[in-house]
Amino acid sequence: RAVVTVPARLVSVTSGRRTYAVRSPVIVRAYGPGWSDLVPSTRVRVSGRLDPGRPERGVVATLTPRGPVAVVAGPSRVQELASRLRSGLRGAVGELPPDVRGLVPALVVGDTSGMPADLVEDFRTAGLSHVTAVSGFNVAVVFGVALLAARWCGLTRTAPLVGAAAIAGFVLLARPQPSVLRAAAMGLLTVVALLTGRRKQAVSALCVAVLVLLLADPWLARSYGFALSVLATCGILLLA
Known part of the structure; x- marks a missing residue:
């Protein structure tokens, strides 16, 4: 039987007669249909066994379901x-x-x-x-096309805001992977630079992006992909 691995966030655990409210990232290792078709933000209920996860990878537990998955609320x-x-x-x-x-x-x-x-x-x-990991190049293309389209439509002053909306939409489309989050944060800081006229502090912008992302999701501090993405961006900025 094929195993389906699904990243999820545990929000409630019931053991015996007690229910605990939690908010912890877990990995679901499931068999059978229903799991591979789930869309992010879908809320489900399932019975199963919790095993210790790998905190160094940002996962506190591994959930092995027993029985079918029940959808409680559909995706946004x-x-x-x-x-x-x-x-x-x-x-x-x-x-x-x-x-x-x-x-x-x-x-x-x-x-x-x-x-x-x-x-x-x-x-x-x-x-x-x-090459198959979405990063700054993809975000730069989306941002650039959005700017050109906005200016072509006569929205010169609000073009950076149109670009910011395009970046947000692309993050949802590509899923919030570490490299995507870093690139999106840099893109949004670029929007701020365009609106304020401060375009020469790219390294400072990168530092701010890293700090904001680590405050929002401390697990990124243990992500090799996030670290390599930040270092690569810093190298490009210093070389440029």
Whole structure:
């Protein structure tokens, strides 16, 4: 049986007659249908066993369900729209060869679920795994296109705000991975720089972005991907 791994946030635990309100990141390792089709922000109820997780990876427990999953509340409208767009992207390339069909969503929104195993291994062997990880380049393209479109429509003064909205939408579409969060924070700080006229303090902006993200999600401090993304951005800024 295929195992489905789903990141989730535990909000309530019932053991015996007592119920505990919690707010902890967990990993669900489930078998059977129903789990792979869940959309972020969906609330579910399930019975199962909790085992200690790996705090160094930001997971306090591993949940092994026993029995089917029960949906308590559906996803938010925003997350549902993002899920439809991701599905639409996969459907748009459905007639292409397998390698291309899996690679296009990975390059655009970091969705590697459709990449064949041999292609994933080839990218890892060639040292190109970072190409399928959404980062600053993707955010820069979205931000730049949004700015151009806003100015073409005559929204010169509010163009940075249009760019900020585009970045927020892209984060929802690509899911809030560490590299995406870092790039989005830098993009929003760029918006502030454009609005205030202070464009030459990019390294300071990066430091502010890192501090804000670590305050919002301290688990990022243990993420190698987040650290490498920040270091790479810092190197580019210093070189530029």
